[in-house]
Amino acid sequence: MVALTAEKQDHNLLSRMAAGDGHGENSAYFDGWKAYEENPFHPIDRPDGVIQMGLAENQLCGDLMRKWVLEHPEASICTAEGVNQFSDIAIFQDYHGLPEFRQAVAKFMEKTRNNKVKFDPDRIVMSGGATGAHETVAFCLANPGDGFLVPTPYYPGFDRDLRWRTGVNLVPVTCHSSNGFKITVEALDAAYENARVPVKGLLITNPSNPLGTTLDRDCLKSLVKFTNDKGIHLIADEIYAATTFGESEFISVAEVIEEIPDCNRDLIHIVYSLSKDMGLPGLRIGIIYSYNNRVVQIARKMSSFGLVSSQTQHLIAKMLSDKDFVDEFIRKSKLRLAERHAELTTGLDGLGIGWLKAGAGLFIWMDLRNLLKTATFDSEMELWRVIVHKVKLNVSPGGSCHCHEPGWFRVCFANMDHQTMETALERIRVFTSQIEEESLKLTKQMAKKKKCWQSSLRLSFKDTRRFEEGFFSPHSPVPPSPLVRAQI
Amino acid sequence: MGLLSRKVTCNAHGQDSSYFLGWEEYEKNPYDNIKNPDGIIQMGLAENQLSFDLIEAWLVKNPEAANFEREGQSIFRELALFQDYHGLPSFKKAMADFMSENRGNRVSFDPRKLVLTAGATSANETLMFCLADPGDAFLLPTPYYPGFDRDLKWRTGAEIVPIQCTSANGFRITKSALEEAYEQAQKLNLKVKGVLITNPSNPLGTTTTRTELNHLLDFVSRKNIHLISDEIYSGTVFTSPGFISVMEVLKEKKLENTDVSKRVHIVYSLSKDLGLPGFRVGVIYSNDDIVVDAATKMSSFGLISSQTQYLLSALLSDKNFTKNYLKENQIRLKKRHMKLVSGLEAAGIKCLKSNAGLFCWVDMRHLLSSNTFEAEIELWKKIVYEVKLNISPGSSCHCNEPGWFRVCFANMSEETLKVAMNRLKMFVDGPSSSTRSQSEHQRLKSLRKMKVSNWVFRLSFQDREPEER
Numbered sequence: 001m002v003a004l005t006a007e008k009q010d011h012n013l014l015s016r017m018a019a020g021d022g023h024g025e026n027s028a029y030f031d032g033w034k035a036y037e038e039n040p041f042h043p044i045d046r047p048d049g050v051i052q053m054g055l056a057e058n059q060l061c062g063d064l065m066r067k068w069v070l071e072h073p074e075a076s077i078c079t080a081e082g083v084n085q086f087s088d089i090a091i092f093q094d095y096h097g098l099p100e101f102r103q104a105v106a107k108f109m110e111k112t113r114n115n116k117v118k119f120d121p122d123r124i125v126m127s128g129g130a131t132g133a134h135e136t137v138a139f140c141l142a143n144p145g146d147g148f149l150v151p152t153p154y155y156p157g158f159d160r161d162l163r164w165r166t167g168v169n170l171v172p173v174t175c176h177s178s179n180g181f182k183i184t185v186e187a188l189d190a191a192y193e194n195a196r197v198p199v200k201g202l203l204i205t206n207p208s209n210p211l212g213t214t215l216d217r218d219c220l221k222s223l224v225k226f227t228n229d230k231g232i233h234l235i236a237d238e239i240y241a242a243t244t245f246g247e248s249e250f251i252s253v254a255e256v257i258e259e260i261p262d263c264n265r266d267l268i269h270i271v272y273s274l275s276k277d278m279g280l281p282g283l284r285i286g287i288i289y290s291y292n293n294r295v296v297q298i299a300r301k302m303s304s305f306g307l308v309s310s311q312t313q314h315l316i317a318k319m320l321s322d323k324d325f326v327d328e329f330i331r332k333s334k335l336r337l338a339e340r341h342a343e344l345t346t347g348l349d350g351l352g353i354g355w356l357k358a359g360a361g362l363f364i365w366m367d368l369r370n371l372l373k374t375a376t377f378d379s380e381m382e383l384w385r386v387i388v389h390k391v392k393l394n395v396s397p398g399g400s401c402h403c404h405e406p407g408w409f410r411v412c413f414a415n416m417d418h419q420t421m422e423t424a425l426e427r428i429r430v431f432t433s434q435i436e437e438e439s440l441k442l443t444k445q446m447a448k449k450k451k452c453w454q455s456s457l458r459l460s461f462k463d464t465r466r467f468e469e470g471f472f473s474p475h476s477p478v479p480p481s482p483l484v485r486a487q488i
Numbered sequence: 489m490g491l492l493s494r495k496v497t498c499n500a501h502g503q504d505s506s507y508f509l510g511w512e513e514y515e516k517n518p519y520d521n522i523k524n525p526d527g528i529i530q531m532g533l534a535e536n537q538l539s540f541d542l543i544e545a546w547l548v549k550n551p552e553a554a555n556f557e558r559e560g561q562s563i564f565r566e567l568a569l570f571q572d573y574h575g576l577p578s579f580k581k582a583m584a585d586f587m588s589e590n591r592g593n594r595v596s597f598d599p600r601k602l603v604l605t606a607g608a609t610s611a612n613e614t615l616m617f618c619l620a621d622p623g624d625a626f627l628l629p630t631p632y633y634p635g636f637d638r639d640l641k642w643r644t645g646a647e648i649v650p651i652q653c654t655s656a657n658g659f660r661i662t663k664s665a666l667e668e669a670y671e672q673a674q675k676l677n678l679k680v681k682g683v684l685i686t687n688p689s690n691p692l693g694t695t696t697t698r699t700e701l702n703h704l705l706d707f708v709s710r711k712n713i714h715l716i717s718d719e720i721y722s723g724t725v726f727t728s729p730g731f732i733s734v735m736e737v738l739k740e741k742k743l744e745n746t747d748v749s750k751r752v753h754i755v756y757s758l759s760k761d762l763g764l765p766g767f768r769v770g771v772i773y774s775n776d777d778i779v780v781d782a783a784t785k786m787s788s789f790g791l792i793s794s795q796t797q798y799l800l801s802a803l804l805s806d807k808n809f810t811k812n813y814l815k816e817n818q819i820r821l822k823k824r825h826m827k828l829v830s831g832l833e834a835a836g837i838k839c840l841k842s843n844a845g846l847f848c849w850v851d852m853r854h855l856l857s858s859n860t861f862e863a864e865i866e867l868w869k870k871i872v873y874e875v876k877l878n879i880s881p882g883s884s885c886h887c888n889e890p891g892w893f894r895v896c897f898a899n900m901s902e903e904t905l906k907v908a909m910n911r912l913k914m915f916v917d918g919p920s921s922s923t924r925s926q927s928e929h930q931r932l933k934s935l936r937k938m939k940v941s942n943w944v945f946r947l948s949f950q951d952r953e954p955e956e957r
Binding site for chain 1: 491492493494496535537540544547551554555564565567568569570571606607610613618619620621624639681713714751759763764765766767768776778779785786789791792793794795796799
């Protein structure tokens with residue numbers, strides 16, 4: 001009794017924010033991460049461990065990065081070649097950021113948009129990763145209680161980044177598999193009209209996480225028109241801009257507004273980061289790029305809460321100014337992404353497993369609807385637990401991305417090497433053939449010659465907790481992969 | 489419907505205050521001993537530029553750490569991917585040990601209770617988010633660091649209620665001042681969640697006494713509220729009385745593992761002690777697991793770059809380096825402090841007796857035309873525009889007595905400090921010094937000529953005296 005009172009007292013002593021679970025990390029989904037952490041796959045030490053396919057990281061070009069760093073000691077302020085800059089850089093805390101950093105980032109952003117637009121370095125504002133950028137944008141554009149429209153499915157981290165400390169709400173704009181999860185004006189209108197909170201903006205992720213699709217020009221124009229007409233903001237998270245491969249084309253909102261002469265640019269904002277395109281999540285390089293001068297001003301003041309380390313700014317300025325390196329990096333990255341994507345999708349095709357046709361991102365949106373016992377999220381969670389605990393693959397269930405329909409899973413492919421991908425595919429092969437065998441047995445018993453994977457799948461899991469909303473992002477709290485752990 | 493949030497349209501970021509206006513003036517016309525000798529000298533910036541050479545020397549001697557190598561292998565790739573908000577374990581251990589060393593190893597810090605943040609700016613804001621709901625208040629002794637208005641209040645919605653301290657007793661925190669502040673908060677219908685002190689103090693440059701710390705612990709214990717101790721200047725204590733951390737007093741009073749200890753939180757950073765503000769290294773230390781947990785999750789919004797964590801973990805793990813650095817840094821700060829104090833004395837200006845920090849709390853009350861804040865701003869403007877020194881007026885630090893100014897000494901060369909003191913002396917001595925100022929001008933001109941040739945001469949040497957920066 002006393003202990004309970006003490007704890008209650010403790011909770012009253014802290015803010016509601018600290019005592020609550022707005023961070024989103026208490027969901028049942030966390031089991032996947034725990035399973036991985038307890039038994040992480042390693043080709044030699046732990047060949048039966050869980051393979052991490054829930055982490056959207058670009059690890060395919062680390063070798064290029066490392067080579068460049070070794071060949072350019074002057075880019076570090078710590079080496080003999082660079083130490084003469086140490087004190088100037090170490091002292092530099094101006095929230096405008098190093099001019100050469102902003103210029104190099106602006107150039108890089110132009111390059112990743114095929115040089116079809118120009119970015120003004122003076123509009124580049126730093127933030128603590130895209131995580132920090134989103135929160136800052138929310139603080140600038142909305143008051144507590146206001147809402148942003150977000151097309152589903154969406155990156156689970158938004159629940160925390162946009163809502164936790166800001167008090168802002170997310171209003172889902174439902175997208176359906178029937179049209180490839182495209183965002184329709186009808187869905188936008190419906191969401192806007194039915195919103196129970198004042199809507200301040202629309203947040204899109206383009207290329208999409210978790211879908212991997214890119215928005216076409218007409219769609220983008222319609223989104224700009226929609227938001228302009230309603231007088232609300234359009235925030236485009238373009239964090240996966242350079243992860244397009246194959247025939248896929250990325251069109252930035254920056255390009256589209258040039259084609260809309262009466263566009264109200266005060267409503268247009270871009271969130272960017274080097275975490276995905278360059279595979280540098282550890283360096284915490286987030287960017288807010290707004291066409292609204294006041295937002296630039298205030299976001300810059302807020303950036304004091306999450307500036308990019310000047311040591312990192314210096315390194316990145318040098319790296320991104322190396323035109324040849326950047327060109328080669330982007331080119332090779334796209335090639336390697338295409339290869340790894342093809343490996344996974346060819347494997348899945350061979351097994352008759354569907355996936356959403358898309359040409360960007362570090363993941364695929366896998367269709368396992370026909371493996372569900374029933375078209376419910378409970379079934380999805382059951383299936384997911386089988387995948388995590390029996391097949392030993394950590395993937396992200398669509399429900400955690402607020403997908404409207406159960407049965408979809410996000411499967412990452414860019415955070416592993418070729419061997420690991422082979423192993424993962426082999427496990428899926430084994431799993432699907434087991435299901436086939438079971439279903440064959442049953443159909444024989446039922447004396448019907450129909451291939452059916454669905455109804456015969458018996459899952460005996462006692463734990464059938466309903467999936468709760470909110471899940472922690474595969475971002476910050478993720479423990480390092482075994483490789484990383486060993487090295488650091 | 490407003491297009492932007494109230495946070496954007498209000499002024500709670502505090503950057504319209506005079507504190508920042510002086511900066512703007514400086515930026516338009518910055519002093520450079522060669523290129524702009526008549527420019528404004530920046531004395532409003534609490535930076536430690538005195539000991540970089542020690543760190544640079546370490547880097548030269550430790551190429552492995554400098555090159556992101558371990559056992560001959562580059563670990564850049566692994567660092568590039570490391571975004572775990574628990575932080576690099578070796579870095580947290582090194583920080584915990586360094587903090588302990590800064591307190592003469594009289595207390596130890598558990599790395600598991602450390603949370604890494606992007607600078608103390610982020611640490612303070614994060615703690616507010618964890619401890620206060622919008623509308624709750626924290627009590628802060630005046631004068632205090634102007635940045636707190638932004639860091640503690642802007643996005644959190646928390647309020648600050650001042651604990652009035654006066655020159656009558658050297659701006660010490662008294663029991664009655666604490667009680668009065670608490671009552672004031674109640675009158676304003678604000679729920680008090682805690683007290684925040686800066687120890688050593690900014691802008692006073694004094695360390696908090698054991699008596700004050702005891703008062704504070706009694707107070708927060710009785711009121712069942714938190715105590716945040718921002719100890720960002722803990723490594724800048726250069727003379728007696730030494731630095732006493734609130735953690736030490738908790739230990740002395742045998743209050744560890746009690747409820748009170750769970751309500752004591754420390755903020756730290758490497759921006760002042762090591763002079764590395766650009767690297768954005770901040771820390772929250774708390775005995776409350778829930779706070780550590782919540783703050784760790786919140787740190788996602790401002791993690792420390794893994795590249796920086798790695799470098800500093802190597803640097804701070806070198807105990808020879810840290811021991812020598814702390815000692816040498818303090819010697820240099822003490823010397824520079826004395827130069828400022830004596831320079832001020834020569835101009836007939838006194839300052840509060842201080843033993844820490846990167847600045848002095850200077851008493852210019854006798855130069856005010858009247859005992860008002862208007863007169864203080866008048867004087868301040870003269871000092872910025874005529875004397876061409878950017879210093880911080882006490883009112884920007886919420887001091888309740890006009891006439892006090894914070895003057896920094898560790899962010900410039902010794903020569904620049906001399907120039908600043910000369911200018912001040914001339915200003916104080918009055919218009920009759922105009923002829924003297926002409927010959928001063930001549931002297932400076934020939935000094936500059938000499939300096940150019942010296943400068944050329946010095947370029948041929950690798951080693952530089954730290955104070956020549």
